[in-house]
Amino acid sequence: MTASIWLLKTEPDQFSIADLASRGIAGERWNGIRNYQARNFLRTMQLDDLALIYHSGCSLPAIVGTARVISIPYEDLDALNPASPYFDAKSSTSNVRWSAVDIQFSQLWSQPVTLAQLKASGELADMTILRQARLSIAPVLDVELRVILALLAQNEAASP
DNA sequence: GCCAACGTTGGC
DNA sequence: GCCAACGTTGGC
Numbered sequence: 001m002t003a004s005i006w007l008l009k010t011e012p013d014q015f016s017i018a019d020l021a022s023r024g025i026a027g028e029r030w031n032g033i034r035n036y037q038a039r040n041f042l043r044t045m046q047l048d049d050l051a052l053i054y055h056s057g058c059s060l061p062a063i064v065g066t067a068r069v070i071s072i073p074y075e076d077l078d079a080l081n082p083a084s085p086y087f088d089a090k091s092s093t094s095n096v097r098w099s100a101v102d103i104q105f106s107q108l109w110s111q112p113v114t115l116a117q118l119k120a121s122g123e124l125a126d127m128t129i130l131r132q133a134r135l136s137i138a139p140v141l142d143v144e145l146r147v148i149l150a151l152l153a154q155n156e157a158a159s160p
Numbered sequence: 161g162c163c164a165a166c167g168t169t170g171g172c
Numbered sequence: 173g174c175c176a177a178c179g180t181t182g183g184c
Contacts, residue, residue, distance in 0.1 A: 009182095011182090056181080057182055057183085133181080134167080136181090
């Protein structure tokens with residue numbers, strides 16, 4: 001099976017791509033996902049899958065760089081920890097309802113590809129993330145990645 | 161800060 | 173199993 005591509009949302013005020021970069025090769029646990037659809041996507045992630053990092057809830061919502069999946073999915077044990085903000089009373093040791101993966105920083109894009117650009121491109125109307133704005137993990141098709149990378153190339157060519 | 165979208169919860 | 177109420181997300 002070939003590697004899949006994902007879009008991962010994060011609020012830069014909480015955890016930005018710069019924070020991910022600072023983690024180096026150790027990477028970061030992508031945990032706290034508390035939405036079934038997002039979790040189900042997460043559970044199909046495989047080693048070396050590509051992740052596009054998207055900044056949401058900020059002044060310029062945009063894809064800002066890339067990361068790589070460096071673990072297989074595993075139980076998100078924060079669900080069992082009452083002190084964690086991600087505690088889930090309905091999870092138990094025999095049924096941890098939520099999952100996590102580790103990801104590692106790959107690239108910071110010098111020119112982010114903005115949400116406005118994604119919407120304006122016309123070719124991405126069916127992109128999961130545009131259809132379901134609130135989903136924090138979404139698959140990206142190869143054809144969609146190509147359009148996004150073309151937008152990135154345009155941005156880079158236009159930058160001083 | 162507002163509001164639309166939408167997922168979750170809980171009563172019935 | 174339905175649906176109203178509620179909470180959260182996230183763009184603007």
